[in-house]
Amino acid sequence: MKKILLAAMFGLLWAANCAVAQPAKPAEDPDGSAVNTDNEAALSDVSIVLDLERPSDTDIILMRNGDRLTGTVLNESFSIRTSYASLTLNNRIIAGIDLEGGENNIESIITVNNNRFSGFIDDPMVVFRLQSGTQIEIRREKILTIIFRLREAERRNIPQNQFVILNNGDYFSGRILNDNLDVATTYARVPIDLGTVESLTMIGGDRPLTTVQMVNGDVIQGVLETEDINIDLDIGDEVGIYQDRINTLYCRTGFIPEDILARLSGIPRSIDEDFESGDFSDLGWGFPHAAAWSIVGGAAEGSYCARSGSIGHSQRTTMGFTADTTDFEAISFAWKLSSESCCDHLRFYIDGNEIAVFRESGGWNQVSYPVTEGSHDFVWSYSKDGSVNHGEDCAWIDDIHIR
Secondary structure: HHHHHHHHHHHHHHHHHHHHOOOOOOOOOOOOOEEEOOOOHHHHHOEEEEEOOOOOOOEEEOOOOEEEEEEEEEOOOOEEEEEOOEEEEEEEHHEEEEEOOOOOEEEEEEEEEOEEEEEEEEEOOEEEEEEEOOEEEHOOOOOOEEEOOOOOOOOOOOOOEEEEEEEOOEEEEEEEEEOEEEEOOOOEEEEEEEHHHEEEEOOOOOOOEEEEEEEOEEEEEEEEEEEEEEEEEOOEEEEEHHHHEEEEEEEOOOOHHHHHHHHHHHOOOOEEEOOOOOOOOOOOOEOOOOOOOOOOOOOOOOEEEEOOOOOOOOEEEEEEEEEEOOOEEEEEEEEEEEOOOOOOOOEEEEEEEEEEOOOOOOOOOEOOOOOOOOOEEEEEEOOOOOOOOOOEEEEEEEEEEEE
């Protein structure tokens, strides 16, 4: 429901703006030559999984009754039914299995190449040989977590191609098979050659609003018209994913977002945006209106901040990103507004729900709001009413932290 609300909100904003204005294959380049990843961390071992360190000499099963068993998992593979595909994974490419379920009874598998697949695991029994040599069968319903031992050279022959993040929190790497994606902008239907793309960020449901960040620095925004994204997974299976399930496609070979790397390595992390990079590339920002936000000076801290786009009466300018806030408690940010205090406002939304409305107050202000676990859309929108210009008629945002 939250995603539907956000999609509806962005759809209305867009319309209003237009109205008024088995072994895996080595990675290869198109010419057939092997490619080298530019992210060494992407090829490092997953030494910590599900908040537990993987030993090199034993597998571990944590039981729901509190027992801890060490030994060897004998199942050759595990099958999982996700919302987009049914996968069977050899246990030698699995780093951990989470069977805790949670309120939606969703289970997940983490692979040795930093991929996460969630859904329902079909295997009714886990066959386990204890350290003593005794072999037992355990009903999956009695297990919380399975940690697989860290094997030598376990990533050998597994490539690291493009990286995909889904709206349900899953993420995985693979080779995107679509040669082109079609994006309908306010001025033309544009075919996008993925070989020239840094990333695509999608906000909303069916026919999502899409921000395409090109390798050369260009930005193209519009509605994604290509329905299915076909991906040859690095772990060996091929899947077709409908557009509304996708959050972000990172098209640069070997790239993994820093928050994913930090989460899998067990490093304490946060999600931070201070705009000091001088662009919007860090969090996969989306801008559903022609009047996109920009990076300017005059920051709350440092050198740079984000400034709302230039708009006229009865218009708005919006920016937003999606983030997984698992293990986090709050989002904070600095804001400033120069506008007609009665009628021109900056609004902050989480998942389409209006959290705060800001009015002109002079200088920079700092605010913080609680967040819950899961994937959430964070959106800032500055809007003007039908008359009167005042001040600079814009808003500024800086120092965003999710911790």
